[in-house]
Amino acid sequence: MQDSYRNSEPRAPVMQGTPVPHEWRIPAAGFDTPPFNRWSFQNMRQLARTADVRRGETVWDMPGAHQDVDTIAFEGAAGPTTWAEMLDATYTDAVLIWLDGRVVVEQYFNGMGPRTQHIVFSMSKSLTSTVAGCLIADGVLDPDAPVTEYEPALSACGWNGATVQQVLDMTTGVAFDETYDDPRAEVWKLDIAAGLRPPPTDMAVEDVPDTIRDLILMLRRTEAAHGDRFAYRSIETELLSTVMEAATGQQFVPMMSDRLWAPMGAAEDGFFVVDTAGFAMSDGGFNATLRDMARFGRLMLEDGLRDGRQIIPKTWIEDVRRGDHGLFNREGRDLFPNGLYRNMFWIPDRDRPAHLCLGIHGQHILVDPERALVAVKLSSWPVALAEQPHLGDWLAGVDAVAAAHGHGAT
Template sequence: MTFYRNADPQAPILRGKEPLGRRLPPYDWDRAPWNRWTFQNIRMCVPTEEIARGPDALDWQEALQDLSGVAFTGWDGRPMTLADLLADYADGFLVAHRGRILHESYHNGMTRGSRHLLMSVSKSITATTVGILIDRGLLDPAAPMTEYLPELAATGWKDATLQQVLDMTTGVRFVEDYEDPDCDVARLEFASGWKPLPPHMAPGSCPDNTWDYILSLTECEAAHGARFSYRSIETDLLGVLIARVSGQSFARTVSDLLWAPMGTETGAYVTVDRNGTPLVDGGICASLRDCARFGQTMLDGGRAGGRQVIPSAWIEDVRGGDHGLFDDKIRDFMSNGRYRNMFWIRDVARPTYTCKGIYGQLIYVDPERDLVVANLSSWPESLSDMRDSNTFRAIDAIAAALS
C-alpha cells in the first residue's frame, strides 16, 4: 500500500473489505501506511461494541468561513497556513466558535458520518464517564481502588486511590514505548484483541484478555501519588470499574450517561477483546462532529440541549484541580502543562485543556475564547513534536484571527 499525503495525487482512501486491494498485516494494521485506511474502518480489523446515540441529536448552528488562509509560523520556522496543515495527514478538522461551526472539512475519504479511531482521546471520554458516576455518589475519588475492585489487592494497584488512577500517578510499572515490540503496551495489544501473539512470544506467556492482563501487573516502581507517568493501562482499569459499578457494559453505560444525553448525531463504538472487555484507553471510534460535541459540552459547563450531562464540578476539577505532578519528558513540550483526570492541561495559567491521542487525534477546548477544535488524523508517526507543534500553532492563529 502506498502511503500518501492528502495533497498527493494518489487516489484517496477506498471503502471496502481491504485497503486498496491489499491484505492488512496482522501486527501493523494500526500503523503507517495502513492507518490511512484502518482508522476509518476499525470494524473490519477487530471486534467492536456499539455506543448508541440517543433519539434526539442536537443541531449545530453554522457560520462557515474560509479559514484556509489563516497563517502561522511552522515548527521549522517556515510560513504555513491552515490549508498546508490540512494538506498533510488530516482526516477531519472542525472549528466551532461561540457554539457555531465556522470550519468543517473532511479529507482522505472521511465523511460526516464516518467513525474514526480516537486513540487516547478515548481516555478523556472514559474518565468523564467516571466523573458522572462520582457526581451520582457511586464512586469516591479518594477511595482505594480495591473498594470497588477487590481483586486488585494482589496487584500493583493495592492501596492506590481512584484519583491517582485518573491522574496516572500510581506507582504501577507499565512500560509504554510504541516502538518496542516486547514492552508492556505491546503485550496489551495482544491481550486486548488488537494483535496476534508476536512470534517471539511463547504461547501462554501473556494473558489473552485485558482483565487478566491487568491482574498480572503486580510490580510497583514508585510510591502511589509520588510521580506522574503516562500509562494507558490505567484507563483500561477505569473501563472495568465503570462496568462493575454500573452493573452493565462499558458501552451501554457511556451511551446512557454521556453519548445519548449529549445529543450526539452518530453512534460511536469501541473495540473489545476475546471476552468482550473494551480497550477504553484508545479503542473508541466516533465522528468528527461528535468529538466536537463532547468538547462543546465541556466548554458549556457540561450542559447540552438544556440538560446537565457532565457535572460542572468535574469540569472545574479538570481546569483547576491539583496539577502538581508532571514529568520532564512532557514538560519539554508543554513547559507549563499538566495532566488531570485524563485531560492535558496545556498551560496551568489558562483554562484551556485538550484530549490527545497518538497519530494526531485532538479535541481542543478554550473557554476564554469560546473555541472548540476537533482534529482527526492518520499521521505516519505515532508521536511527532513537529506535527503537534504545527497543529497547536494553527489553532493559536485561528483563535487570534477570531478575536
C-alpha cells in the same frame, strides 16, 4: 511500498480491488503502520471486534457559519505556512472549529466524510474519565477510595493500595511500558488482548493475555509509591473502567451510552474495540464521527450543559480545569512546559482553563473557555508520536483562525 501519502498526493490503493492484492491488505500486526493506517483508522469495524455506544433519540444541533480559512497564514515551527499547508503536512483526515456558538471550519480529507467513524485512540481516555466523573457526582464512585474497595481482585496486582484519583491522574506506581513500537512492551500486550495484533511468535504462552482483565492482573510490579509520580500509561484507563464496572454492575459500553453519549445528543452511534469478554478498550479503542467528537468538546466548553440540562457535572469540569494537581514528568514538560495532567486530560498551561484530549497519530480536541472555542482534528500520522511538531503547528493554526475571527491567542 510507499511509507505514506499526504492528501495532496495520490492515494495508495490500500484495500482496493477484487480481490485485494496481498501487498495492499492490512498487515496482521500493522493496522497502524503507514500507508495502511490512512485506510484502517476509518475502517476499524473491518479489523476488530466492536460494540456500539448507542446514540439517543435527539441530536444536539451544531449550527454552522463556515468560512474559507485555507489561506490564513501563520508561523509554524519550520517557518511561514498556511492553514491548508499545515493540514496537508499533518496527514489530516478531518478538522472542525467551533467558535462563538457556531461551526466556522469543517473539512474532510482522505476519503473521510461527515458520517465516517474514525478511531480516536487516547482521546478515549478523556471520554472514559468523564463517565467516571458522572459516577463520582452521583456518589457511586469515591475518588479517594482504594480501587480494591470496588474490585477486591486488584489486591493481587500492582494497584493494591492505589486510589481511584491516583488512577485518574496516572500517579500510581504500577510499572507499564508504553513504548509503541516495541512488540515486547506491555502496551503491545494491551493491543494483543484487545485482538488488534497477534502475539509475537516467540512470546511465551503464559505472557500472552487472553483479555484486558488478564493483562491487568498480570501487572504486579511497581516502580514507585502510589501518588509519588506521574507516568503516562494506557493501562490506567483500563483499570478505571474495570473499577467502574465493579461499582455499577454494568458493562462500560452501555454505561457510556447512558451517562454521556446519548444524553449529549450524538448524531451517530460510536463504537469501541472490545476483547473476547466484551470488555471495551477504553484507553484507546473508541471510534466516532468528527461532529460527535466536537459535541463532546462543546459539552465540556459549556460547563456540561446541553440546552439547560446538566449532562457532565460542573464540579468535574472545574476539577479538570483547575484541580489541585502538580505532578508531571520530563516528557510532559517537554510538550507543555507549564502544563499538567488531570483526570485523563492534558492541561497545556496550568494558569489557564484550556484543556486537551490527545491521541496518538494526531487525534486532538482543544477546549478553550476564554475564547469560546473547541477545535477537533482527526489524523493518520505515519508514526504514533511525530518527531515533527505536528501538534504545535496545529495549535498555532487554530490560534490563527481564532485571531482572524477576533479572538487572539491567550
